[in-house]
Amino acid sequence: MWGPKLDVMAFAGAAAVALVLVGLAPRLAPDDEGGAWAFLVLVIAVDVAHVYSTLFRTYFDRRELKRRPLLYTAVPLAALLLLGGVSLLAPERLWTLLAYLALTHFVRQQVGWVAIYRARAVSAGLPYRASERILDDLTVYAATLYPVLHWHAHLPRRFEWFVPGDFLPVADGLWLRAAFVGYLALFVLYSFNALRRALLYRSIELGKHLVVISTALTWYVGIVATNGDFSFTAANVVTHGAPYFVLLFMYAKRRALVSAGLVRSIINKGVLGFLGVLVALAFFEELLWDRLVWHTHEALFGFLPPFELSELGLKLVTPLLMVPQATHYVLDAVLWRRGETSAAQAHAMGFDQTSA
16 A cells, blocks of 8 residues: 555554553553553554544645535534534433444444555456455454454453443343354455465455454454453554554645645654644643543643533533544545545555556
8 A cells, every 4th residue: 555564564563563562561551551651652642643633634634625615514513413412411322422433433444444455456457356345344344343242242341442331231142152153254264265366366465464464463352352451452542543644644745745735834844743743632632631521640631730510511521522533433434435536545545556
């Protein structure tokens, strides 16, 4: 997609870092959380910062805003109305709603990476049958959703997506064993098809396989094989955020060649400028969350006094603070389709390299 070295770093490298962090969890996070450094690095600098990287594809680009003003106005407004309504009418389900939106986003992103590699293979002359496309998608869904089903059947765990009780428990039973058999069967079928295609076309689709393998490893290790907050966070956010940073940087770098304004001024400062803006925005958001809602990270945010909100105040502020996340989830599902491929997007997704 971006070149062999960068692709391997973004997918296999991110997975390796995540798994090393999980392996070192007893030393790095003996309290199972990791303290301020883990929150700063994993949550702020990766998880929340990657949410704001979508700004380079949307709200930082004046021409893009003019192209689809209704979309970029309606999505955050609809998110605020939906989340605000749930917060006022059924506050106990607010985090459940956001958790399942986030889960859908995380799963669909992995499906999307595989789809990009598959489309690039087709562009390079390696055809795909409909059954192979279905097998690819089912394998990625199995790699992500079987661990999540296991999680639902073994609640409570020592970790959660956002807050305790956000996922709804289901009863364990024979269905979960059957799901595990299907999980294994799909990986066997995927492996046989990968071997068949390698022999038939004399080409190994390494990028796609790296996405599938890294997804399967990190989701299983972070959710099923371990049972800790630090391990889940490390396995979950690093492999999700790192490739997305690369995608958006590649997009913004190409976009800056033809569009003056905020995108160009930031990208001209290089990777550090790009990441610096994202981390600053993420830090500010978490500052608001902590001082207004959580009051749990004095080491990072104690330079400002906490502000105690009333029950109604919390019901109004919480959905407002959720809007950037929800907007990111929705726009990410819309923006990266082949039909939306501009020159910058084609470059970011590697299609200009394929056609060349």
